Amino acid sequence: MKKTRQNNSPEPGSDEIRTDKALALDVSEDAFLGGQLRLRQPKSGHRAGHDAVLLAAATPARPGDRVADLGAGVGVAGLAVASRVAGIDLVLVEIDPTLSDLARGNAAANGIAAEVIVLDVEADAAAFAACALAPDSIDIVLMNPPFNDPARHRRSPDGARGMAHVATETTLASWIHAARRILKSKGVLTLIWRADGLAEVLSALDHGFGSVEILPVHGDVRVPANRILVRAIKGGRAPTQIHPALMLNDESGLPNKRVQEILAGKAILPLANR
Template identity: 70%
Template sequence: MIELMGEVTEDAFLGGKLRLRQPKSGHRAGHDAMLLAAATPARSGDRVVDFGSGVGAAGLAVAKRVAGIKPVLVEIDEGLSELARANAIANAIAAEVLVLDVTSTAEKFAAAGLLPDSVDVVQMNPPFNDASRHRASPDGARAIAHVAAAETLDGWIHAARRILKSGGNLVMIWRADGIADVLAALGRGFGSLMVLP
């Protein structure tokens, strides 16, 4: 499947401690993924799920920072999932990689091993650009990764709420001008909130 991705680059993150192969064009990992990883409160033994993991940047960066976590990388794109799997192996990280739409049913999540109340931390950087105010990239992979549908935020948060253990943590990136939408979406099923500008 990687051959179908076209040309890839190998890029260094975390001062070279994490090396990732990713498509030369299209959606690429960058500073958002590293900020998400740095904000993720994981402890050794935690099961950490990265929704929309792409090539695995945020989930693998958390695994490099916190020894002994159990990362699960969830990505809808099969080619990116293959790269994530190869990146985990190349960085000696035992990560599980699942090809799964984050908005899938509870049954599909369970079939993939993501049962209700089974995860300590969910991290995610969902598509967050408003389609009515943002021109989508002509590159299909970038458009999917960057432009949100009306139901994106609620769907991703609902999926996280379903698999998180009581007292678990959700860490996400979203636009500052959409903070009211995030607070409303987190109003059901989540306790204390922290906003890091």
């Protein structure tokens, strides 16, 4: 079995985490994809959930693709893609060393080959190239950038949680710029963002991306969408498409059956079709 491509990576099935800080961290082990993945994450601060799984289910990938998860956290979205599509070359990029250690351990514990890189997504091209993320080297990028508007959301006193949730005025454009730089021509970007920020997404994608597809996500059928899933192609020229909305809960407030299948890893979203 291939190991994660980092020195001192734990063996598959091991609970070892590399740093003393990660060892001391209070973590939970949570099941994703109906138990196909069991992943450790901090009990406090930013915790991965439905957004990461929906992002993975919207990400198109084929065996042999080099796939980069930017802002990977503990690796949920990228590892969910790798669990669905065998044979991808997965790279998990995360700025927080402690979360990176957890991502490394999660990959190994689930028997998934992944390279884990500690790197700021807003770093320059030279920093990316030094980590073997050169321009035009990636087939698929997925990302869940910090997206809460700082004008309407008080930043969490927990530094990691605040960094994970609250965007600056340049966050989205910087992350999409990084994705455009490392993607090959016709490479695919998928991202999740808040629904009221659609105009920001389209504006940022206008520089180098096309063939945009949008899938609104509603927590409740009676209220406007609160998330959007977006797929775009570097250099794409097809008209923008808006897919029928995904309702997380039905009219009675119960979880939508289709969503349950997606969260259990038994179905994908239309954005994942290529």
